[in-house]
Amino acid sequence: xxxxxxxxxxxxxxxxxxxxxxxxxxxxxxxxxxxxxxxxxxxxxxxxxxxxxxxxxxxxxxxxxxxxxxxxxxxxxxxxxxxxxxxxxxxxxxxxxxxxxxxxxxxxxxxxxx
Amino acid sequence: xxxxxxxxxxxxxxxxxxxxxxxxxxxxxxxxxxxxxxxxxxxxxxxxxxxxxxxxxxxxxxxxxxxxxxxxxxxxxxxxxxxxxxxxxxxxxxxxxxxxxxxxxxxxxxxxx
Numbered sequence: 001x002x003x004x005x006x007x008x009x010x011x012x013x014x015x016x017x018x019x020x021x022x023x024x025x026x027x028x029x030x031x032x033x034x035x036x037x038x039x040x041x042x043x044x045x046x047x048x049x050x051x052x053x054x055x056x057x058x059x060x061x062x063x064x065x066x067x068x069x070x071x072x073x074x075x076x077x078x079x080x081x082x083x084x085x086x087x088x089x090x091x092x093x094x095x096x097x098x099x100x101x102x103x104x105x106x107x108x109x110x111x112x113x114x
Numbered sequence: 115x116x117x118x119x120x121x122x123x124x125x126x127x128x129x130x131x132x133x134x135x136x137x138x139x140x141x142x143x144x145x146x147x148x149x150x151x152x153x154x155x156x157x158x159x160x161x162x163x164x165x166x167x168x169x170x171x172x173x174x175x176x177x178x179x180x181x182x183x184x185x186x187x188x189x190x191x192x193x194x195x196x197x198x199x200x201x202x203x204x205x206x207x208x209x210x211x212x213x214x215x216x217x218x219x220x221x222x223x224x225x226x227x
Contacts, residue, residue, distance in 0.1 A: 009154065034215075043204065043220040044157075051213075090156060101172070102147075102206075102216055104156040 002027045004093050006105035013081055013112050021076040021108050023065075023091035033074040034092040034102070035065055044090065050074065061085070086112045116141050116212070118219035120205050126225045127195055135190045135203060135222050143209030146188035147172070147216075148180065150201040157204065163188055195226040 007022035025031065032051050036044040048059025055067040065076045074091060091105040118139045127133055139146065147162040149172075159172030163182040177199055179191040188207075192199060205219040 004156075006156075036218075044218040046215060049215060092157075101159055101162070104149075104158075106154055106156040 002093070002101075002103050004091050004103050004105035006089075006091055006108050008108050009106065011108060011110045013110070015083055015112055015114055016080045017112075019076070019078040019081045019085070019110070021089055021091075021110070023074045023076065023105060024072050025074065025091075025093045025103075026072065027093055027103075031093050033065075033067060035059065035063070035074070035076050036090045036092060036104075037087045038090065038107075039087045047076070047089075081110075081112050083112050083114050086110060116217060118205055118207055118217050120203070120219035120222045122222060123220060124223045126227065128227055129196055130194050133192050133195060133224075135192075135205075135224070137188045137190065137205030137219060138186050139188075139205075139207040139217070140186065141207060141209060141211055141217065142185065143207035143212065143217075144185070145209060146182065146205065146207045148178070148188070148190045149204045149206065150174065150199075151204060151221075152201050160190065160203075192224075195224075197226045200224060200226050 003026045005024045034049045035047040037047050038044050047063050048057050050057045050067045058064045063078050089108045092102050094102045121136045144165045148160040149157040151157050158174045160178050161180040163169045203222045206216045208216045
């Protein structure tokens, strides 16, 4: 069955710390991968996406993610977090082509303390 | 501006009182979908629609209905809401004009008492 697993449900960091959020997926085919962010009280916004090509993807607000096909992983990273990065982060995957279902992980709540 | 618009954004209702959450997109997208978000469960798909008059069940369709009479609209209907349908609901759409990227509405907080 298709699934997405996010390893950390809650992460607490101090400002300027580095961030890495884990995401592993299970899908029997070519995939498209996404990270979405949901700031408190707001809707989901796309941070970055991977369809093909360079497996290191850069997104908005200094975030990046690396697709490692052999590990079925798409971890999200940021070298130095800010208080404004406090949000919930969702990894998602769907099969490439057509209108395959977008499957979400359970989310990771990130709290950044000043 | 590309938008997915949901209404209402916030609603408190009573068990058994039928309600409809509307969703409209202005991007001429073929595909539309409803998700519910619950703590620790992420987003789970309720129903989706590949195009006008084409709808199908997602992972958690029980207690919900949808319709797709027009391309831009995809209302979510709760015929007889129950407290376990208290959740945050998101409408989403995608189509050729946006590649394979899904756009989300702002969410609808629904409380059933």
